[in-house]
Amino acid sequence: MKIARLPLAEVPGDAYARLAAGSLFASPGFLDLWRAKGGRPVVWTAELQGALAAALPGVEYGRGPFAQFASMPDGCYGGVLLDPAHESARPSIARALFEALARRRYAKASVFDFRESAPIHPGFSVIWCETTLVDISAPQWMPPDLKLQSEIRKAEREGIEVERFEWERHHAGFLDLVAATARQHGAKPRYAAPFYRALADLAERDDRVAWRWCEHRGRPAGSHIYFVEGDTLQAWQKYFDRSLSFLKPNQFMQFATCRETARRGITRLNLGATPPGAEGLAYYKARWGGRRVAYPSCVRVEGLRRVAYRVWASFARPTVQVAEMHTEPVPRPDGEDPAPGR
Incomplete structure (x- = not known):
C-alpha cells in the first residue's frame, strides 16, 4: 500500500471523482473554495497495485509548527472515501491514512467523521459531537x-x-x-x-x-x-x-x-x-x-506544537460566525448507536 499527500491539483481526476461521487464536501470545487480563506486543499491517498483505493480529503492552514489539517473545515464533514471493491480492507487502509496524518506532525489534525468511515485510531483523541x-x-x-x-x-x-x-x-x-x-x-x-x-x-x-x-x-x-x-x-x-x-x-x-x-x-x-x-x-x-445523533471527531494535537499553537491563538482577534454547523463535544450516549439509521 502506498500512502501519499497530494495537493488537489495533483490528484488523479477521474479516479478521485469516482470516490467522491455524491459528496459536495469532498468535491474539488468545495475543497478549492477554502483557498479564499487561506487554506490549501490536499488529499491523502492510498494506492493498491498502482490504483487509487481510498482518499482522505481536507484543507491545510498555516505553515511550519503552526500547520493544521481539517477534514473538513468549519463544521463541514470529512472522512475516508473508499473504493467499494476494497471494503473488506477498510480498517487497514483507514489505519494507514491516519498513521500518515500522525507522522506529518500537524500542530492539529481533525477529522469530523459523521459517516463513521474509519475505525477509531489510537493515536487520535475522540470527541463525540452531536447534531439533530x-x-x-x-x-x-x-x-x-x-x-x-x-x-x-x-x-x-x-x-x-x-x-x-x-x-x-x-x-x-x-x-x-x-x-x-x-x-x-x-x-x-x-x-x-x-x-x-x-x-x-x-x-x-x-x-x-x-x-x-x-x-x-x-x-x-x-x-x-x-x-x-x-x-x-x-x-x-x-x-x-x-x-x-x-x-x-x-x-x-x-x-x-x-x-x-x-x-x-x-x-x-x-x-x-x-x-x-x-x-x-x-x-x-x-x-x-x-x-439527536452523535458522531466522532478524531483529533490529534502535538505536544510542543500544542503549546505553540495556543500561544499563537491567544493573540488572535476574536471572530464571530453565525453558523449552524458547530462541533461542540458531547459524551457518547451509553449503549446507544452514535448515529442510528445513518
Whole structure:
C-alpha cells in the first residue's frame, strides 16, 4: 500500500471523482473554495497495485509548527472515501491514512467523521459531537411544533418570498448583515467578502450549495446558506435583520428550502449542534423535531506544537460566525448507536 499527500491539483481526476461521487464536501470545487480563506486543499491517498483505493480529503492552514489539517473545515464533514471493491480492507487502509496524518506532525489534525468511515485510531483523541436530524421526506411535511407552523403561515401572509442568492444583486445587503451581526457580538466577521464571493460562484456551478435570500420592501431580511451532502440538507450559516424578525423570515426560509430540496430527493435536514449556553437556539431547533445523533471527531494535537499553537491563538482577534454547523463535544450516549439509521 502506498500512502501519499497530494495537493488537489495533483490528484488523479477521474479516479478521485469516482470516490467522491455524491459528496459536495469532498468535491474539488468545495475543497478549492477554502483557498479564499487561506487554506490549501490536499488529499491523502492510498494506492493498491498502482490504483487509487481510498482518499482522505481536507484543507491545510498555516505553515511550519503552526500547520493544521481539517477534514473538513468549519463544521463541514470529512472522512475516508473508499473504493467499494476494497471494503473488506477498510480498517487497514483507514489505519494507514491516519498513521500518515500522525507522522506529518500537524500542530492539529481533525477529522469530523459523521459517516463513521474509519475505525477509531489510537493515536487520535475522540470527541463525540452531536447534531439533530429531521426527516423531511413526507410530501406534506411540516415541523411538528404548532407555534412554528403558525409562524410559517404568518410569513406567507406577510408576502415573504425566498429566492436564490445572486452576488451582483445581493452582496451589498448581505455584507451589511454580516457587519451588523459582528458588531452585535463585539468581534470581526469570521469570513471576509472574497470567501463569500467564491462561495457564491460555487453556488452558480453546483446546486448542492443552496444559498437563499429574502428581502422585505427592499430591505435585506435574511440570508441562509445550506449544503446538500448526499440525501441531507445541512444548515450551515444564517444572517438576518433582527428588526424584521416579527415577519418570521427565518422560519419561512428554512421551511421553504426544506420543501424545495425535498422535491429533489433530499430526505433529511441536519440542524447542526448548538454552542454551550445558547438556550434560545436549542429551543428553536427542538421545535423542528427530529432526533439527536452523535458522531466522532478524531483529533490529534502535538505536544510542543500544542503549546505553540495556543500561544499563537491567544493573540488572535476574536471572530464571530453565525453558523449552524458547530462541533461542540458531547459524551457518547451509553449503549446507544452514535448515529442510528445513518
